[in-house]
Amino acid sequence: MKVELYNTLSRRSVLKGAVAASALGAAGSVGLPVRIASAAEDVRAQILAIPGVGKGQPTDADWQKVGALCLEPTKANVKEGEFKGVELSFMGLNNQNVHNVLFRGLSKAWADYTGATINWIDLAQADYNARLQQAIATGTVDFDVIEMGAPFEGDVCGKGLASEMPDWVKTQIDMDDYVGYLKAPVGTWEGKTYRISCDGDCHNFNYRSDVFADAGLAEEWKKAGGEGDWGVPKTWQQVNAYTKFLKGKQLNGQDLYGYLDPCKGWGGFAFYFLGSRATAYAKHPDDKAWLFDADTMKPRVNNPAWVRAIQDVLDSLPFEPADQLNADPGTTGFQQFLAGTGTMLSWWGDIGSNVKTNDSSVIGDVTAFDILPGSDDVYNAGTGAWDKLASGPNYAPNMAYIGWGIYVMARVDSDPVKQKAAWSLAAHLGGKDISLWMAAYPSGFQPYRNSHFNVAEWTAAGYDEAFIKSYLDSEANSYNHPNAAIEPRIPGIFQYYSVAEDELAKIYAGQMSAQDGANAIAAAWEKITDQIGRDNQIKLYKASLGM
Amino acid sequence: MSTKASGMTTGVTASGRDPVTGYVSDERRRMGAWLIRLSTLALAALILMQSLHAAGMISFGFTNWQPVLIAYTLWGAALCAGNVMRDGEAGWRALFVLPAILFTIALVIFPTIFGFVIAFSDWNLQSVTGRRFNGLDNLRQLWADPYFWNALGNMVFYVLSVLVQYVIAFGLALLLNQDIRARKFFRVAFLLPFMLSPVAVGWMIGKSMLEYRFGPVTRLLRTLGWDEPTLLTTPWLAKTTIAAMDAWVWIPFMMILILAGLQALPKEVQEAAKVDGATGWQGFWQVTFPLMLPVSITTIVLRIIFQLKLADIVITTTSGGPGGATDTVSSFIFREYKDRSNVGYGTMIAEVYLILIIVFVALLLWGTNRFMQRHRY
Numbered sequence: 001m002k003v004e005l006y007n008t009l010s011r012r013s014v015l016k017g018a019v020a021a022s023a024l025g026a027a028g029s030v031g032l033p034v035r036i037a038s039a040a041e042d043v044r045a046q047i048l049a050i051p052g053v054g055k056g057q058p059t060d061a062d063w064q065k066v067g068a069l070c071l072e073p074t075k076a077n078v079k080e081g082e083f084k085g086v087e088l089s090f091m092g093l094n095n096q097n098v099h100n101v102l103f104r105g106l107s108k109a110w111a112d113y114t115g116a117t118i119n120w121i122d123l124a125q126a127d128y129n130a131r132l133q134q135a136i137a138t139g140t141v142d143f144d145v146i147e148m149g150a151p152f153e154g155d156v157c158g159k160g161l162a163s164e165m166p167d168w169v170k171t172q173i174d175m176d177d178y179v180g181y182l183k184a185p186v187g188t189w190e191g192k193t194y195r196i197s198c199d200g201d202c203h204n205f206n207y208r209s210d211v212f213a214d215a216g217l218a219e220e221w222k223k224a225g226g227e228g229d230w231g232v233p234k235t236w237q238q239v240n241a242y243t244k245f246l247k248g249k250q251l252n253g254q255d256l257y258g259y260l261d262p263c264k265g266w267g268g269f270a271f272y273f274l275g276s277r278a279t280a281y282a283k284h285p286d287d288k289a290w291l292f293d294a295d296t297m298k299p300r301v302n303n304p305a306w307v308r309a310i311q312d313v314l315d316s317l318p319f320e321p322a323d324q325l326n327a328d329p330g331t332t333g334f335q336q337f338l339a340g341t342g343t344m345l346s347w348w349g350d351i352g353s354n355v356k357t358n359d360s361s362v363i364g365d366v367t368a369f370d371i372l373p374g375s376d377d378v379y380n381a382g383t384g385a386w387d388k389l390a391s392g393p394n395y396a397p398n399m400a401y402i403g404w405g406i407y408v409m410a411r412v413d414s415d416p417v418k419q420k421a422a423w424s425l426a427a428h429l430g431g432k433d434i435s436l437w438m439a440a441y442p443s444g445f446q447p448y449r450n451s452h453f454n455v456a457e458w459t460a461a462g463y464d465e466a467f468i469k470s471y472l473d474s475e476a477n478s479y480n481h482p483n484a485a486i487e488p489r490i491p492g493i494f495q496y497y498s499v500a501e502d503e504l505a506k507i508y509a510g511q512m513s514a515q516d517g518a519n520a521i522a523a524a525w526e527k528i529t530d531q532i533g534r535d536n537q538i539k540l541y542k543a544s545l546g547m
Numbered sequence: 548m549s550t551k552a553s554g555m556t557t558g559v560t561a562s563g564r565d566p567v568t569g570y571v572s573d574e575r576r577r578m579g580a581w582l583i584r585l586s587t588l589a590l591a592a593l594i595l596m597q598s599l600h601a602a603g604m605i606s607f608g609f610t611n612w613q614p615v616l617i618a619y620t621l622w623g624a625a626l627c628a629g630n631v632m633r634d635g636e637a638g639w640r641a642l643f644v645l646p647a648i649l650f651t652i653a654l655v656i657f658p659t660i661f662g663f664v665i666a667f668s669d670w671n672l673q674s675v676t677g678r679r680f681n682g683l684d685n686l687r688q689l690w691a692d693p694y695f696w697n698a699l700g701n702m703v704f705y706v707l708s709v710l711v712q713y714v715i716a717f718g719l720a721l722l723l724n725q726d727i728r729a730r731k732f733f734r735v736a737f738l739l740p741f742m743l744s745p746v747a748v749g750w751m752i753g754k755s756m757l758e759y760r761f762g763p764v765t766r767l768l769r770t771l772g773w774d775e776p777t778l779l780t781t782p783w784l785a786k787t788t789i790a791a792m793d794a795w796v797w798i799p800f801m802m803i804l805i806l807a808g809l810q811a812l813p814k815e816v817q818e819a820a821k822v823d824g825a826t827g828w829q830g831f832w833q834v835t836f837p838l839m840l841p842v843s844i845t846t847i848v849l850r851i852i853f854q855l856k857l858a859d860i861v862i863t864t865t866s867g868g869p870g871g872a873t874d875t876v877s878s879f880i881f882r883e884y885k886d887r888s889n890v891g892y893g894t895m896i897a898e899v900y901l902i903l904i905i906v907f908v909a910l911l912l913w914g915t916n917r918f919m920q921r922h923r924y
Contacts, residue, residue, distance in 0.1 A: 130885035137672035137888070139611065155673060265866050267886055323759035325780040325869040341760065492673040498886035502694065502871075509782065509870020528887075533675040 043069050045460060047437045053462030057359045058441050063105025070434040071109050073172050074424055083421040084115030090425070091121040092147030093128060095330075098444040099147060099404075103429055110428045116421045125330075126267030129494040136161065144412050144422045150186050150195070150402035154491040154540050157189035163408040163419060165193040172427045177449040179479045181486070185543065186402055196430035198438065199403035200448025202484070203276040203372055204474040206351045207232060208343045210366035211251060221245060235393050236280055236373045239344055240312055246343060247319040257321055260342040261313045263508040264328040268497035272400040273329055274504065276346040278309035279485040280375035283396035285389070287381060288545040290396070290485050292525075297538050299525040301500065302518035304386070305379035310507060310514040317508065325508060338363065346372060348400065349439075349446025352471040356463065357441050368467070369474035371397050371481065396485045397478035403448055406430050447475050489544040492532045499524040571635040579632025586625035593618050616653075623649040666895040672888035685895035695896060698867075698876045699903075701786065705857055705875065708790040709850050713843070715794070716801035721831075723802070724809045734806075741799035749863030752792055753779070757864075779865055782872035789873045792860050797853065801846050808842030809835070840922075844915045848908065855904050876900050 047066045051058055093099035100122045111118055121143055123131050132148070135141045136155055148156065156162050173196055175183075187195030209232075211217065218230035226245060233239045243258025250256060262273050275291075282305035283290040292299055300306060317324055321341060329347070337345045338354060338361040345351065356364040374393035377386040406426040412419045428434070432451065439447040440461060447453065453476050458468040478484065487493070500521045507517035529537050571579075597615050600608020609615070627645055631638035669681040689695055723734055740748070756764045757778050768776040778788045812835065820834045836843075858877035861867060867874035867882070876896070883893035 127885070130888070133672045133888045137890075264868055265886075321759070322775040322777050323780050326759075326785075326865060328866075335758070335760065339760070491675075492671070492888070495671070495673065495887045495889070498882065501886075502867075502882070505866075505868045506870045509868070509872065511870045528671070531669060531671045531889075532673050536675050 043072070043433055044436055044457060047433060048440055048457060048461035050437070053356055053440075054364075055462075057357060060105045063102055064108050066434065066437050067106035067428075068109035070106075070428070070431055070437075071113060073431050073433075074110055074113065074428050077168055077172060077427075078114055078420070078424050080113055081115040083417065083424070086114075086116040086418050086421045087119065088116055088145060088418070088422055088425060089119045089121060089143040090145045090147075091123065091131075091143035093125055093444065094122040095125050095444055098442055102438075102443050103147075106429060106434060107425060110425060114421065114424065116425070118425065125269060129267060129498075132156075141409055141411060144409055144418070145426055146407050146409065147198070147404055148195075148407050149201075149404055150489055151487055151493045153187070153189060153194070153489050154493075156407065157192075157194045158491065158540070161410055162189075162194040163410045163413050163422070165196070165408075166420075166423055169196070169423050169427045173430050174432045177432060177451050179448055179450060179476070181399065181479050181484065182403060182448055185546065186489075187405060194407055195405035196407075196426050197403055197405045197448055198430045198435060199405070199445035200475070200479060201348055201399065201401040201403040201446065202475065202478040203272065203346045203348060203398045203400050204352070204478055205370045205372050206337065206345045206347060206355075207368055207370070208363065208366055209368040211246075211256065211343045214251060217246075217249065217251070220249065232368070232370065233344070233373055236277060236309075236312060236375050239373050240316055242344070243316045244319050254340060257342045258319060259316060259344040260327070260332040260336055261316060261320060261324060262327050262329040262332045263313070263317070263325045263505065264331075265498070265501035265505060266328040266330065268494035268501060269401075270329055271497035271500050271504070272398065273332075273346060274306075274309060274313065274500075275400060275485070276372055276398040277312055278306050279396035279398045280373060280394055281305035281308050281377075281379055282381075283394075283483060283485040284378050284380050284382075284387070285394065285483045288486075288547060289381070289541075291488060292541060293381070294542050294545060294547055295538065297529045297534055297541060299522040300381060301525065302515070302522040303379060303381060305381075307514050307518050308379075310504070310518060313508065314514060325505075334358075334360070346398075349471075349475055350442070350444060352474070353440060353446060354442045356467070365464075365467075368470045370470075371395060371474055371478045394483070395481065396483045397481045399478070399484050399486050402487055402489070404445060447472060448479075486545060488541050490537050490540045492528060492537075495528050495532075496525050499528065571633070576633050579629045579634070579638070581629075582625055582632065583629035586622045586629070590618050590622040619649075619653065662894055662898055665891055666898045668891040668894075670889075670891035672890060678891070681891070685892050686899075688892060689895055689899060694871065694874070694879055695876070697871045698874045698879045701872070701874055702855065702857075702876055704786060705790060705793070706851055706854055708794065709847060709854050712794045712798050712850065713801060713847055716798045716846075717805055717839075717843070719798070719802045720805035720809055723806055737802060738799045740796050741803075743796065745793075745796055745859040746863050748792060748796055749860045752795070753788075753860065753864030757788065780869050782869055785865055785869060785873050789861055789864065792864070793854075793857060796860075797850060800853075801850055804846045804849075805839065805842060808839050808846075812838055837922075841919065844919070848911055848915070851911070852904070852908060855907075 047069050050062045050065050090100070090103065092103060094101055100120050104118075104120060107118060110116075129152075132146075132152060133155065135143075136159065141161060146156075170193070178197055179200055182197050182200050184193070187193055187197060212230065212232045221230040224245060226241065228238070233242055239259050246256045246258040261277075262270050264270065279290065282300060282303070288294070290300065321327075321336065327336065332342070332345060333347045333351055334354075336342050337347075337351065338358060340362045351367075352369055355361050355367045372395070374395035376393055377388050378394035378396075379385075380387050406429055408419070408422040408426055412422045432449065435445070435449060436452060436457065437443075438445045439452050440458060440463075453472050455465060455469055455472060458472070459465045503517050503521045503524070506512055507514060512520070593615055596605070597608050597612060599605045601612075623646065626649075627642055630641050630645065634641070665678070666685060667680060667682060668678045669684065670678040719737060723730060723737070727733070743751075756762050759765055759776070759779075765776045765778065768778075777784065779785045816838070817830060817834055820830045825833065856877055857875045858881055861873050861875050861878045862881060865873045867878050877900075880893050880896050880900070883889045883896065887893075
């Protein structure tokens with residue numbers, strides 16, 4: 001379909017909606033708000049129908065349509081052609097053909113309207129940290145706008161490299177709509193706001209509903225003497241037991257596997273997946289810290305909780321697919337789970353937004369979601385004992401990465417037109433309506449606004465209600481969990497993760513025990529803390545935990 | 548140009564004065580000398596000022612070192628011009644090498660020396676204190692670093708695999724040296740892997756064809772009865788697979804060098820061997836192979852130098868895993884720099900590895916040279 005034709009149609013339908021609303025408004029004094037609300041809802045409904053759930057993966061033409069339909073907030077603040085001659089550089093990712101690839105299409109209408117041109121700097125996930133750190137350290141920041149995660153705020157905002165968000169942007173993007181955990185201090189540094197959130201990260205639990213609903217497997221589980229009834233696991237103890245049980249079983253002629261652990265490094269990002277196994281053991285409800293001791297930055301990665309999580313991986317690996325040692329998170333999520341291998345997986349919300357819309361997914365109708373499993377007991381770092389909580393298993397969703405955001409660099413501040421252009425672009429890509437579409441389709445981003453959790457909007461787009469409710473609940477219940485494990489926003493966090501990945505690879509390959517490997521990680525982390533500056537790290541770690 | 552034809556003479560006169568410079572007036576010579584002195588002084592002053600500024604000892608200076616680089620270029624031009632003014636014909640002759648020397652200093656010698664300065668520093672890009680001199684700490688850390696020694700051990704395996712590559716390359720070169728049908732086509736076809744980027748090979752073969760679930764190679768292996776073709780997850784197998792992929796890329800390079808050598812061999816010698824009743828094997832082993840030894844050794848030495856830098860295929864396919872089984876020194880350095888921003892330690896590994904390579908290659912060349920002399924090749 002031609003975009004121009006689509007635009008004509010869209011404008012017509014928007015106008016029709018506006019005329020109808022005006023007629024309603026004429027009958028009462030609340031006419032204008034009614035008209036605006038109607039048009040906004042119309043836009044949200046329209047964009048969610050592009051291309052429509054179950055109608056194939058969105059293409060560049062779809063992205064352009066969505067971008068054009070979401071341009072009204074920009075028009076309210078920027079005149080047509082106001083940024084003519086302005087050139088902006090935008091640095092971001094190109095993972096799974098989304099992120100920057102998607103942004104190109106979504107921002108085309110914005111560029112056409114404002115007259116600005118955008119140069120794109122695309123990076124693979126594993127290259128992102130290095131590219132950013134080198135630019136910072138060598139004083140060669142060559143981008144005006146950046147897609148960046150909150151863990152890097154210490155590196156960028158802490159060094160005065162980011163531009164402070166103007167108030168008109170806060171209004172345009174409706175910041176109050178963010179879920180609680182993404183509000184300040186996330187996105188702020190020393191009281192100033194720098195970030196437009198476009199994502200809200202946490203790891204949730206993705207599982208195959210058909211496997212856990214299968215009567216044959218339930219019977220086999222019973223015969224095998226499995227503990228409790230066959231069903232969706234609620235604790236890691238159950239996940240591990242099911243993983244061992246499922247090896248060698250089949251469903252509909254296909255080999256079954258249980259949980260999928262990524263064992264290969266991913267530029268530091270693979271460490272999050274061990275974190276998701278560890279939080280239920282390591283994040284005690286009475287203690288905000290779980291990765292380091294907050295007062296000393298002494299690593300906790302070699303305490304009994306983390307070692308137990310590592311040992312769980314070691315115990316599970318013989319029952320997972322034979323190539324798991326060479327599987328990074330991209331493999332477990334997109335080449336294994338979406339393609340039908342494996343029954344349980346911790347991942348970011350991308351799995352949920354891809355499972356019904358990604359062309360390579362074969363499990364769209366048999367996937368459900370939950371918050372990460374809990375643990376029957378939790379390690380108390382203060383007493384050194386394992387506690388059993390009166391409330392039952394300990395749950396601690398892993399707020400891994402705290403979501404992508406869009407930041408404008410301070411280098412544009414000297415040019416008011418360029419500064420406004422950069423913030424306008426960022427506000428367009430982080431806008432309220434466009435974010436709904438990104439949450440619903442493959443984009444690399446997951447729901448992060450209160451307005452994203454309106455099930456009716458998703459079902460109108462073609463999602464099955466039970467499916468989408470399961471997905472949205474897993475996200476919302478993770479974000480709002482009182483014992484959520486929050487990632488530290490400290491400089492060099494990916495150095496810690498990267499060195500851990502190297503040691504974990506040795507542990508998983510059987511070259512050292514879980515405890516010895518964890519001790520090696522802890523020693524390497526101590527060295528990094530000393531190298532970067534312990535006092536400063538302690539200060540920032542405490543601040544990021546809200547202590 | 549003939550000196551006679553130009554009417555000039557060469558050689559030093561009894562007074563010790565080169566007659567070539569005799570054509571330059573004293574004033575011109577003085578001007579040349581002053582140009583060199585002043586430009587050198589200006590460059591030195593600029594470097595001193597910027598150094599003091601960078602050290603925080605003075606407030607004025609440039610925001611970066613780019614102006615010093617421009618000044619170095621201008622100084623180079625002034626040096627060349629001053630030499631011509633001062634030394635006449637000899638100065639012109641110097642112009643043939645002086646720019647190349649200045650270029651080498653700027654792009655090879657200075658970075659190497661500066662690299663050593665960094666190598667003896669504690670420099671983490673995210674450190675609040677920036678770069679700090681830390682003496683021999685990085686060297687001590689390297690000595691006790693199991694990742695470095697593991698990678699170095701793997702390099703021994705990868706270097707030894709060059710011998711296997713050599714045997715295959717020799718066989719292919721012999722084949723392509725025969726009068727076979729479509730010889731030209733095969734020569735180009737065999738060269739194709741060498742034209743591919745190793746990164747592309749890592750993705751196309753390592754990540755796609757060898758992919759455990761849907762890769763055509765692994766599916767074929769399953770069809771042949773191997774249920775779990777863990778080509779990249781069993782340590783020794785992963786190392787062998789990486790070596791095989793690397794061989795696929797580089798064998799054409801060795802083959803083409805050997806083929807060139809084979810084509811340069813005098814045919815008479817082989818024909819004489821045949822007349823003397825030598826069998827095919829005897830002709831190869833006692834005539835062709837010894838005659839090809841100089842080419843073979845050059846090929847192997849060149850290939851080993853390339854092999855010591857192996858990283859791209861490893862990084863794209865296994866990231867050094869499983870458990871460091873396929874790691875190379877270069878891919879380890881890559882991780883230290885890229886993922887950990889550990890510039891000081893990463894540079895120390897790179898410098899030590901450079902020295903190891905220089906020593907190894909020097910010994911290799913010395914050994915092969917002695918071998919060749921002893922056997923009069």
